[in-house]
Amino acid sequence: MTREGELAQARLVYDRLFAACRREVRGRDATIRLLVVALLADGHVLLEHDPGSGKTTLAKVLGHAIASGPAGAPPAFRRVQFTPDLLPSDITGTTVLDPATGESRFHRGPIFTHVLLADEINRAGAKVQAALLEGMAERQVTIDGCSYALDRPFFVVATQNPLDQVGTYALSRAQLDRFLFKIEMTPLDRAGELEVLDQHDAAPGAEAVAGDATVDPAAIEGARRIVRDGVSVSRLVHECLVDIAGALRSDPRIRQGISTRAIVDAIPALQTWAMIHGRDFVTQGDVKALLVPLFVHRLEACVGLQSAERAVRDCASHVLERYIRRTLVSA
Numbered sequence: 001m002t003r004e005g006e007l008a009q010a011r012l013v014y015d016r017l018f019a020a021c022r023r024e025v026r027g028r029d030a031t032i033r034l035l036v037v038a039l040l041a042d043g044h045v046l047l048e049h050d051p052g053s054g055k056t057t058l059a060k061v062l063g064h065a066i067a068s069g070p071a072g073a074p075p076a077f078r079r080v081q082f083t084p085d086l087l088p089s090d091i092t093g094t095t096v097l098d099p100a101t102g103e104s105r106f107h108r109g110p111i112f113t114h115v116l117l118a119d120e121i122n123r124a125g126a127k128v129q130a131a132l133l134e135g136m137a138e139r140q141v142t143i144d145g146c147s148y149a150l151d152r153p154f155f156v157v158a159t160q161n162p163l164d165q166v167g168t169y170a171l172s173r174a175q176l177d178r179f180l181f182k183i184e185m186t187p188l189d190r191a192g193e194l195e196v197l198d199q200h201d202a203a204p205g206a207e208a209v210a211g212d213a214t215v216d217p218a219a220i221e222g223a224r225r226i227v228r229d230g231v232s233v234s235r236l237v238h239e240c241l242v243d244i245a246g247a248l249r250s251d252p253r254i255r256q257g258i259s260t261r262a263i264v265d266a267i268p269a270l271q272t273w274a275m276i277h278g279r280d281f282v283t284q285g286d287v288k289a290l291l292v293p294l295f296v297h298r299l300e301a302c303v304g305l306q307s308a309e310r311a312v313r314d315c316a317s318h319v320l321e322r323y324i325r326r327t328l329v330s331a
Helices: 003-024 029-040 055-064 126-138 190-200 206-210 217-230 235-250 260-276 284-298 308-330
Strands: 045-048 077-081 093-097 104-108 115-119 140-143 146-149 155-160 181-184 254-256
Touching: 003 029, 003 055, 003 217, 003 260, 029 045, 029 055, 029 155, 029 181, 029 217, 029 260, 045 055, 055 077, 055 115, 055 155, 093 140, 104 146, 126 140, 126 155, 181 284, 217 260, 235 254, 235 260, 235 284, 235 308, 254 308, 260 284, 284 308
Parallel strands: 045 155, 045 181, 077 115, 115 155
Antiparallel strands: 093 104, 140 146
């Protein structure tokens, strides 16, 4: 099959996931697009907005759009409500003694799934965050000295409420750095809220929709391979990312810039973004489009900085302009 045909297959996977989410969640096309791009780029997403904005519903619909495995396999979607008294074993699972045989048996926790919704992630303590971090970073969990591989794909959608900070724990920089995107959902406009109300009584639930809109996990893994091998990333794009990282680290408004991991993680996201826009190569325009969700949450701003997003755009603007001019000259 030609490269164009393979990329068309990957685009079909994206289209099916996007359509399944959009059927249930209206007025959030930009958020859905980033969410599905992160899934196909093998990343994780942190969703932030006020209560009642559709964060949980969106994650649930995406999870139900992925087909479950054979009988006895874990479900494709699981939700964990994070609370201060949550224990690591409540997520990862635990070893239990089988009284019939006298042998220990590992009982899998909710992290063994394809889409894990970590609802109000900042309400759990450091031990729980560390347990989740291993799963996000290594795609495995360790219980009683034994490591257990997680199912593929494994995708974490975490939510947090920026308003109510009572009883919350700030996520560590290491934890934030494991999220490919942080998406700050903006309030719906008048037309969007009317669309939500118009569909409220007539629309079926997410579980009903999933019956005719499921995507096989193997298809998602296949789309990832196609995008990784079929979408080229030029040396100029690499240099552009490195120079943006350098500009952020040297900006006086920013106390700590982005890590090397951040620009490495950006590559599959940019490849996927190029694929859904019909290209087999990444451009500096793709970098500009994903700047904010890729990098803002990985920064530590100085006291008094009102907008980290503005700082990112300022630092990146002159770098992007320079590389766009070089691309035009070389063309």
